[in-house]
Amino acid sequence: MKKLALIALAIMVTALAACAQLDVVGTDAVRAFGEVAASLESVDDSGTWHLTAPDGKTVLILNDNFVSVVFDAQPFYDAGFTGDFQEQFERTRSISDAAGSHDSPRNMVEHIVKNDREIVGYHTALDHYNIDLGGGNMFEWAKNTGANDKDVVFVLNPEPFISAGVDPNAIEGWTFAKVPTDNGEVDKLLKAFDLK
DSSP: OHHHHHHHHHHHHHHHHHHHHHOHHHHHHHHHHHHHHTTSEEEEETTEEEEEOTTSSEEEEEOSSEEEEEEESHHHHHTTOOSOOOSEEEEEEEOSOOTTOOSSHHHHHHHHHHHOGGGEEEEGGGTEEEEEEETTEEEEEESOGGGOSOSEEEEEOSHHHHHTTOOGGGOTTOEEEEEEETTEEEEEEEEEEOOO
């Protein structure tokens, strides 16, 4: 009986290891993110990484407990936003405790892949990996920056802004577009950067 239990355990461990090796998206997403992060201005503020896009106003934040994008609110007010005044808007998603994983932005994303794998995906149409921030918002990065002119893309769900009076076609620095997904085309607000 013990022998059968040991055999079953060995098979299970082997199967789990094989599944981990087969997670090409998770593994390669970390590699690609490391390359992209090296081209962004990054600041470690007591274990919270701020990776700033070339416009100086759009930031990816990686923290022990969350991942977030922060972006300038003024273009949304200029396009008709009627909500309470804020200098910046933010979209945030909680993650598993990443304490001890913040030596680099790459290590933070590696932690997310290992512990919150369900929020890391691949967008076939743009050849991008992404972190799903919830509510239709994402941060995407190119699988291959040499072959892609959109190395990083901040992706927002336009509906909350449209509901607040924003003309999505009039937001300076953002593109309102239909984006192909596995479930058909969806409306998104995009801010893309070529890091080359």
